[in-house]
Every structure is written in structure tokens, then in C-alpha cells.
Amino acid sequence: MSPIISVTNLSKVYGSGFRALNNINLDIRRGEIFALLGPNGAGKTTLISIICGIANPSEGSVSVNGHDIIRSYRPARAMIGLVPQELHTDSFETVWATVSFSRGLFGKPKNPAHIEKVLKDLSLWEKKDSKIITLSGGMKRRVMIAKALSHEPQILFLDEPTAGVDVELRKGMWEVVRTLRDAGVTIILTTHYIEEAEEMADRIGVINKGEIILVEDKAKLMSKLGRKQLKLHLAHKIDAIPPALAPYHLVLSESGTELIYDYDTAGERTGITSLLGDLRNAGIRFSDLETSQSSLEDIFVSLVRTP
Amino acid sequence: MNYRAIRAIYLFEMARTWRTLLQSIVSPVVSTSLYFVVFGAAIGSRITEVEGVSYGTFIVPGLVMLSVLTQSIANASFGIYFPKFVGTIYEILSAPISYFEIIVGYVGAAATKSIILGLIILATAGLFVPLHINHPIWMLTFLVLTAVTFSLFGFIIGIWADGFEKLQMIPMLVVTPLTFLGGSFYSVNMLPPAWHTIALLNPVVYLISGFRWSFSEIADVSVGLSLGMTLGFLTICMATVWWIFRTGYRLKN
Numbered sequence: 001m002s003p004i005i006s007v008t009n010l011s012k013v014y015g016s017g018f019r020a021l022n023n024i025n026l027d028i029r030r031g032e033i034f035a036l037l038g039p040n041g042a043g044k045t046t047l048i049s050i051i052c053g054i055a056n057p058s059e060g061s062v063s064v065n066g067h068d069i070i071r072s073y074r075p076a077r078a079m080i081g082l083v084p085q086e087l088h089t090d091s092f093e094t095v096w097a098t099v100s101f102s103r104g105l106f107g108k109p110k111n112p113a114h115i116e117k118v119l120k121d122l123s124l125w126e127k128k129d130s131k132i133i134t135l136s137g138g139m140k141r142r143v144m145i146a147k148a149l150s151h152e153p154q155i156l157f158l159d160e161p162t163a164g165v166d167v168e169l170r171k172g173m174w175e176v177v178r179t180l181r182d183a184g185v186t187i188i189l190t191t192h193y194i195e196e197a198e199e200m201a202d203r204i205g206v207i208n209k210g211e212i213i214l215v216e217d218k219a220k221l222m223s224k225l226g227r228k229q230l231k232l233h234l235a236h237k238i239d240a241i242p243p244a245l246a247p248y249h250l251v252l253s254e255s256g257t258e259l260i261y262d263y264d265t266a267g268e269r270t271g272i273t274s275l276l277g278d279l280r281n282a283g284i285r286f287s288d289l290e291t292s293q294s295s296l297e298d299i300f301v302s303l304v305r306t307p
Numbered sequence: 308m309n310y311r312a313i314r315a316i317y318l319f320e321m322a323r324t325w326r327t328l329l330q331s332i333v334s335p336v337v338s339t340s341l342y343f344v345v346f347g348a349a350i351g352s353r354i355t356e357v358e359g360v361s362y363g364t365f366i367v368p369g370l371v372m373l374s375v376l377t378q379s380i381a382n383a384s385f386g387i388y389f390p391k392f393v394g395t396i397y398e399i400l401s402a403p404i405s406y407f408e409i410i411v412g413y414v415g416a417a418a419t420k421s422i423i424l425g426l427i428i429l430a431t432a433g434l435f436v437p438l439h440i441n442h443p444i445w446m447l448t449f450l451v452l453t454a455v456t457f458s459l460f461g462f463i464i465g466i467w468a469d470g471f472e473k474l475q476m477i478p479m480l481v482v483t484p485l486t487f488l489g490g491s492f493y494s495v496n497m498l499p500p501a502w503h504t505i506a507l508l509n510p511v512v513y514l515i516s517g518f519r520w521s522f523s524e525i526a527d528v529s530v531g532l533s534l535g536m537t538l539g540f541l542t543i544c545m546a547t548v549w550w551i552f553r554t555g556y557r558l559k560n
Contacts, residue, residue, distance in 0.1 A: 077403040088394030104315025
């Protein structure tokens with residue numbers, strides 16, 4: 001199936017000469033949740049702004065469902081709902097008015113039933129007649145999501161959707177996002193919360209200094225870069241690893257009381273059972289053990305770390 | 308054409324007008340009434356007729372124009388500056404609408420508001436001085452043309468401004484002096500010859516002259532020239548707006 005968004009050789013140079021994006025190539029698949037990870041200033045928001053028509057590209061092109069975003073901006077933009085990072089809301093309008101305004105702006109006929117459903121899904125129905133200025137930050141964030149959903153977009157951009165949102169509300173938003181995905185909406189989200197990408201995304205892209213440095217299925221990424229580690233706390237200090245255990249490539253901690261074993265979670269045999277047997281044969285006893293898995297966060301940090 | 312988007316922007320802007328009814332409509336009416344009390348009744352009673360009409364009647368077109376000019380600029384510049392300032396402009400820029408539609412929405416609402424205001428002021432003036440409009444169609448034509456032109460001008464200022472000071476600067480330092488010196492309160496023919504020549508460089512002279520002609524057939528310059536200059540200024544504003552959107556000036560960079 002053709003990608004729903006296709007970014008080709010896209011670059012953005014700001015008036016100051018700052019190169020925010022450098023030759024980006026990226027395809028977003030239909031119906032997926034794509035998480036774009038990157039440190040501050042990596043170019044995430046610039047990329048989204050260009051796709052949505054808020055900033056002009058310097059070089060390259062973007063097509064949305066086959067429509068070039070410059071030449072055929074109407075069909076391209078009509079498909080997209082955008083929730084920007086900053087809380088940009090009106091102040092004196094009511095929730096109902098501002099969400100209805102968004103729908104009109106995108107050229108859709110009035111549909112109070114749809115607006116009602118969106119507001120109810122986002123737990124904003126009770127606040128529909130309140131002025132936006134009276135709402136809390138979390139509610140304003142949801143109003144912005146409601147505005148983006150008011151015109152029934154096929155693609156939803158969420159730029160840091162859960163920044164400054166409490167845990168319970170964040171879970172609620174994830175639920176909304178999943179429901180949308182189930183309804184066939186393609187979702188692109190940027191986030192600082194790696195657990196969010198880990199929890200939600202089908203694929204993950206990492207952007208750093210204006211360049212896409214990696215795009216991978218989440219599961220593949222986790223297994224490709226994901227190592228597991230077994231740490232054994234020894235009952236008695238040892239000075240060296242017995243030669244019989246050499247095939248396991250164990251690491252002995254400096255204190256001599258911990259043995260560390262790295263293994264691949266993707267492999268069929270982890271080697272743990274035989275390791276434990278060989279340890280007993282070598283007369284090494286341990287008092288405790290723990291395993292740990294490298295998280296997406298570790299992977300991410302190792303990718304963007306400046307060498 | 309995305310008519311629904313134009314409608315949405317237009318109604319959104321008009322809703323802002325009704326919400327701020329006091330400062331939008333009431334305060335210009337009050338200040339205009341004060342002008343009539345001072346210039347029309349108090350001082351005007353000691354001034355002889357100007358070109359055959361009483362001074363109070365003479366200043367009516369100028370006062371209406373004064374309000375229409377300043378309100379058009381204020382409405383339109385604020386209308387587009389505010390979304391830029393609070394960031395809600397993102398939604399306008401990301402919507403499937405053309406620049407033309409954005410302008411029709413914003414400038415249309417600003418012009419509507421100042422036309423309504425102009426008519427209210429005219430009605431208020433009728434309470435103070437006798438009014439006779441010789442050419443009502445021309446009167447409305449000049450009113451609409453001026454409201455649209457200066458709303459466009461305000462739109463440009465609103466996009467150019469990157470702070471509230473700049474938003475106030477052009478109306479305060481340029482438009483108000485031009486309006487006062489443009490013959491709101493006198494005929495430019497009353498000026499000494501040198502100043503008369505300078506006054507003819509002021510575009511507002513042509514607007515007020517044409518507008519006043521539609522009331523009493525008194526004009527500083529010919530009506531054709533007035534109309535031509537107004538249309539000329541409208542064209543300049545449209546070209547500037549076209550350039551702004553083509554380059555994304557202060558909007559997309």
C-alpha cells in the first residue's frame with residue numbers, strides 16, 4: 001500500500017541561516033501510530049509544521065495521500081488534524097464555539113452530533129459552554145485535541161500531546177489515540193516520554209540535529225538493540241572467573257561479588273540454565289539475582305549521544 | 308472556494324465585535340458626539356458658513372471618515388495580530404483555505420464593523436445637525452471602498468507588527484495626523500497655497516473630499532480624482548497583501 005505521507009529530500013533553513021532539517025526522507029504508513037523521538041531542537045516541530053502548512057519548506061517535497069502539500073494544499077490539509085505543542089487557544093470563546101469554528105475552517109458542514117461525540121470522548125462535555133480562559137491546562141490541551149478532531153481528519157499529528165498532563169489524563173489520552181487508530185486514523189506523535197512511544201507506537205523514528213537517524217518497527221528496534229542482563233550477587237567474593245565459565249563471557253564486578261551475564265532476548269536459547277548449572281559445578285553460589293532489559297530510553301540515549 | 312471557512316472566520320470576528328460592544332461601537336459614538344458638541348455647537352456657532360453650508364453640517368462627512376478609517380485599521384490589525392500573538396494562527400495556516408479566503412473573512416468582518424459604525428455615527432450626527440445626502444449611492448460607495456481599503460491596510464499592519472507598540476504606532480503616528488490634516492474639519496482650499504499643495508499629497512484628502520461631495524456636492528478635488536485615488540490605494544494594499552502571502556512574510560518563517 002502506498003504511504004499516506006511521503007517526505008522527500010526535505011530541508012529547512014531559517015532566515016538566520018540555521019539548518020533545522022537536513023534532507024529528510026520519511027514515509028508514514030496508512031493507519032499506523034508513528035512516534036518521532038528526538039531531543040529538544042532536533043527538528044520535530046519544524047517537520048510537522050512543514051507537513052501541516054505552517055512553515056514553508058526550503059527544499060524537497062511532501063505529499064499527503066498523493067497530494068503535494070504546496071500544489072494541492074486543499075485536499076492535503078483537509079486530511080490532517082494538528083495538535084501543536086504549545087497551548088494556543090482563544091480565551092473568551094466557549095469550548096463549543098471554538099471546536100465548531102475549527103470544523104468550519106476545514107470546510108466541513110455543521111455536525112453537532114460529531115462535535116458532541118468528540119467532546120464526550122475527551123470528557124469535555126460538561127465544559128462545552130465554559131469560556132476557555134476558565135479551563136485548566138489539561139482541559140485546554142484536550143480542547144486542542146477536540147479542535148483537531150472536529151473535522152474528522154484521516155491523519156492526526158500530536159506534538160508532545162501529554163506534556164504537562166497528569167498520569168491519569170495521559171492514560172485517558174492514550175485510550176483516545178488507540179480508539180482513533182482502530183477507526184483507521186494514522187497518528188504521528190512526537191514525545192519526550194519514551195514510555196509513551198514504547199507503549200503506543202507501531203514504528204519509531206529518531207531525529208537528531210535535523211536528520212532522521214533511524215526508522216524501525218518498535219518491536220524490531222527493541223529486539224535489535226535490546227539486550228538483557230543477568231546480574232548474580234555472589235554469596236562469597238571470588239578473585240577470578242573460573243576458566244570453565246569462559247564461553248559465557250561473564251564480567252566480574254570490581255568488588256568481586258557480582259557476575260554479569262549479557263544475553264539476547266531474541267535468541268531461542270538464552271544459555272541461563274546451563275550457566276546456572278556450570279556455576280554450581282564450579283562451586284560458585286549466589287545469594288540473589290536480578291535481570292534488566294535495556295529500555296527504549298537507553299537505546300535512544302545511545303543513539304543521540306554526541307560521540 | 309471554501310465558503311464555510313470564510314463564514315467561520317467572518318462570524319468568529321463578528322462575534323468578537325458583539326462581545327466587545329462597548330469599546331467597538333459605544334465609545335466611537337460617544338467621542339463623535341463630543342466632537343459635535345465642541346466643534347458643531349460651541350465653536351461652530353461662531354464660525355461662518357463653509358462653502359455655503361453650516362460648519363456643523365460641513366464636518367459630518369469628515370467625522371464619519373475619521374471613525375471609519377481609524378476603526379477599520381484597528382479592527383483588522385487587531386483581528387489578525389491577536390491570533391499571531393496567542394498562537395492560534397497555526398490553525399488558520401494549517402486549514403485548507405486560500406489566502407484570498409482568509410482575507411475575505413478577516414477584512415470583510417473588519418469592514419462590516421466599521422461600515423455599521425459609520426452609519427451609526429451618521430445617524431448620531433443627524434441628531435445634532437440637519438443632514439442632506441445628495442448622492443446616497445456614492446456615499447455608500449465611498450464608505451464601503453474606504454472601509455475595505457483601510458481594513459486591508461490594517462490587516463497589513465497586523466501582520467507586520469511584532470509587538471503591541473508597533474500595532475499602535477502606524478495608527479497613532481501616521482493615520483491620525485493624516486486624517487486631521489486631511490480636511491475633516493476644514494476645506495483644504497482654506498489653506499495657504501503652499502500648504503494646499505502639500506495637503507494634496509495626503510491620500511485622506513481625496514477620501515474625505517469624495518465622501519463630502521456625495522453629501523453636499525462640495526469637494527476639494529474632483530470626484531473622479533477622489534474615486535481614482537481611493538481605488539489606487541486599494542490596489543496598493545491588495546498588492547502588498549498578495550506579496551505577504553506569496554512570500555510567507557512574518558507568517559511562515
